[in-house]
Amino acid sequence: MALHDLVVIGLSHRTAPVEVRERLAVPEVDLARTLAEIVALGQVGEATLLSTCNRVEIVAAARGSAAGAAAELRHFLGLRSGLAGGALDEHLYEHAGRDAIRHVFRVAAALDSLVVGEAQILGQLKIAYGAASRSGAAGPVLSRFLERAFVVAKRVRTETGVARGAANVASAAVELARRIFGSLDGRSVLVVGAGKMSGLAARRLVTAGARHIVVTNRSPDRAATLAQEVGGTARPFAELETLLAGADVAIFSTGAAEPIVDRAMMKRVARSRRGRPIFLVDIAVPRDVAAAAAELDGVYLFDVDDLGRVVEENLAERRREAEAAERLVDDEVDGFSGWLKAQAIVPTIKDLRARFEEVARVEVERAVAALGPEAGPRQADEVRRLADAIVAKLLHAPTMALRQGGDVDGLALAEAARRLFALTPGAPVSAAPETAAPATAVKDRGGPA
Amino acid sequence: MESFALIAAVSAYAVAGALSAAWLGGLAAGAARAARVACGIAFLAQLYVIGARGVAHVHPVSSVGDAIGFAGWLIAGAYLIALVVRRAHPLDAVGAVVAPLAAVALVTTRIAGAAAPGREADFGLLGRVHISLAALGVGLLALATAVAVVYLAEDRQLKRRRVGHLVRRGIALETLDALAHRLVLVGFPVFTLALLSGAAWLHRLGQGMRVEYPLALIAWGLFGVLLLARTTAGWRGRRAALLTLGGFASAALAVGLYVMRGTGA
CATH class of the missing domain: 3.40.50.720 (NAD(P)-binding Rossmann-like Domain)
Known part of the structure; x- marks a missing residue:
């Protein structure tokens, strides 16, 4: 799975009046059926639907590209709203990748709520996740993602003052x-x-x-x-x-x-x-x-x-505390992005290392055989050590580049490495690097790691 | 080194008090945490001073000054233990009172003149008992007064229908009232014993009445009235806090006169 596979699309009290929001509202009893329709869309792998009086939004893990999934979800919501000629589009927001992570973390922590720090949204998000889990619409990616969002929300509530003070x-x-x-x-x-x-x-x-x-x-x-x-x-x-x-x-x-x-x-x-x-x-x-x-x-x-006046002062205090909460969310976004990136990068590094080591092993065996019986175990070990050293030195730079690459660069490098070295999962390594892997084999990779 | 530790302790107490007060005034929670650390450093620095003097065979109550500083150290220690036991933030409000108190007590130690090693005043057992009881009693009553001051400040805000940082972050009014009452309940008998032992000590020394003794008696009377009125007429809250302030003002004046006179006995 790649970072940009996470998609959020929806509308809230910030972007749409209640007349529009109520058109998309989904009662709790209809959540499972609606989720089934969403995951039946071709580009959506996993989905959760959050429907409250202030927002309706779909959090999805795309099966293919984020843009493709977003287009399908936009079309889906347009049909549900019954609004003609893309009238819904002006009210919809769309986030992908890192922005999607930040958005969901902020929603869970009630930083995007009408009353900053209110407690209901977390419960509503948990209900949405529960419905998605039971119906099978939420898989490993969204589960990990939303459970992290709950942890973030809890941290924000306990480590900052956004939930402090009465709001009514x-x-x-x-x-x-x-x-x-x-x-x-x-x-x-x-x-x-x-x-x-x-x-x-x-x-x-x-x-x-x-x-x-x-x-x-x-x-x-x-x-x-x-x-x-x-x-x-x-x-x-x-x-x-x-x-x-x-x-x-x-x-x-x-x-x-x-x-x-x-x-x-x-x-x-x-x-x-x-x-x-x-x-x-x-x-x-x-x-x-x-x-x-x-x-x-x-x-x-x-x-x-x-x-x-007390309520007003509390809300002002919450807004001030929200700045600290935003910083905490930023840290968490970095952490989760890193985890997501690792899901895409680590297998590539492992495959790359396995490819090099296998080639080296084959060539070492060939060289040892060519030396003949007069070559003792000491010479054979020297050849192996030489090959291992070459592999380690050759792999050091690309491994570091993959690990240190940013969210986008790291993924692009991983994809390039797979193409360059024909790294396809389960492919026989000794099948030689001379044979280029079909481009589709690389493109097909995706989805949860 | 001892002088350096003393300066460090006074400075750290002052910083702790300022940070706690700033936290009560609206600064972020980090200020309260920093105040705890500063108070801990001050406590350890003062422990070093007491320990160093102990090694030089100077008893913590070898002089009035030493006794006052020692009482401040005990109060700061009690506060730090309370912080460890109950990590609730409202306790940090108490730090705004305790830390400056401990700092003032330490500064008083210098003004009153701490005993030099080998040159302690010869108070005798009765003198030491009196000084110890007086320092502890006045320390507890000072703490009660400080709590009463916080009570009056919060009461004023609530009466004006304003909920400032002090009310939001401080301790609830009834809790403050009960805390001040308990401190007076404990401090009053100690203070009473201090007065009795002081009278006996003066008698033994063959000295007549001093000006601070009537002042101490007035303080004792005011605290006595406070306890009696609370039990019989339900005096509490603002009225009790004001009476506590009056009683302590009188006690502090007595101690101040004693310290300024600078006599060994």
Whole structure:
């Protein structure tokens, strides 16, 4: 297999509007069938199909040339989109060889995501790979490639800060709660109002370890419904002050026109809490908690704008960290490119060495036979040593050139060496270098090493 | 060589403190790692100084200055052990406090005048016990105060609804509050014993009350009030941090006056 055999073709939120993306979207249940259609294309050896709300792309190992496989995939996607006259082309991106490796590594590490560092894309890529593996569409090349991509993604997440910090309001509330309380294990959460956002934030807090969830709302029915959803208990709205005294985190999202918690109430609450801090998350508009309540010791109040600002700052921090992540990806691309190159170069070096050694062996035997019986074992050994030395010296320069050649040069040299020395796998070496190998024999080489 | 090691230790502590502070201020994680290394180098350099003086038969608490430096070394060692046991990054925030403390303690050693080999002040056992307890007690209370300062800085950011690097990378507020409380819990009895042994020592020497003694008593009273109020009235958080600062200011003033007076006893 050659480096340029890897191909990526697709579209994403960066290149296509949702009206176009949805035309190519493939539900998980249809992945196997679609992959079967893709690998049935003549030039595609292996394939994986990644379909998310933000991107649809095919990662393929070409059977022949990358350009040929890309053309077939482009045509395939065009047909699937139903767009007339190549209208899809302006939205498609295409990467081959080293660029394809970089692209997939970046996608896996969520560096190409709408929200840099988000965690979902890695799971989606794993699902895509799983479907390709089960259906037989992913072979040894893509398996090695995608498994490396998962390692890269993990390294990026752990060694850089691209995944650090909350990227949405609900997660920001959890993050801030952690900055105040440390661990959230066993913490009490009070949900005031039965809005969608407060439910989401409460669920995040439960996931983070909070255990005692109490929901209160002017409408007891809605409170009971949300309490059931988040595994908490519903309490009457009239008990708000008492409930606040027992909570560590309170999430407000009522539709009240005026604040339902003023400074005086919060002062009473703070007194009864005997210095224990309380975190008030006010995501209601108009706000539920009077701003003056935050002046009290141990009361930390964040409204929806404050949380939004935290999210913005986190995203800015992620973008800064993305530079370090890009460098890490570059290193990994080099490493994987090297591995791929070795898959093409090493067999050539081995074949070249075998060819030379076999020719030398044949000629040595011939020379020893010509010397006759008067030549002792010492003379025979000298001839062999001489031949070995000549072979080693002759092979040194081409071997180094093959090993040190770049991605493109190394492969071109390997192909040239195969042509020049008629290196065909399994060919009888003693069949002499005088016989030129058919050009097709060389061209047919390809595919996974 | 000993002087060189001392300078190296002070410099490395200072560098460690600056790097930890820079990391808290937003510098990349490499700064925190470099701070750990610098703190480790400083600790080893100071170990060399203590060892060299030990070979010359100079006890680590042969003088007030030596005792202060030794207490700083013990605190830095405790911090490094904690780093090895728990490799979590938030602990690096503590380095921003511990390393400068150790540096200040070492500099104080020179200002107060470390004992020269063969010329140690004759404190007697009681004097040495007092100095050791005072250095350890004040060291622990200094650490509690430093933690309280970090608490107040984080509290201020959260109150202003700003989540800066300090809040993102530092230790959670409640953890800081609990840590400061534990340090006071341990430091207060040690400090109490230091005061008692100091009073007994002065009595034995036949010396009257000195100006630093009432200051130390004020510090003791403030820390006592802090512990009592926390238990009975739930004083914690910002209020507790401010009281810790007040108590330590008084203790530091007492130590400062003692050091500036430069007497052997």
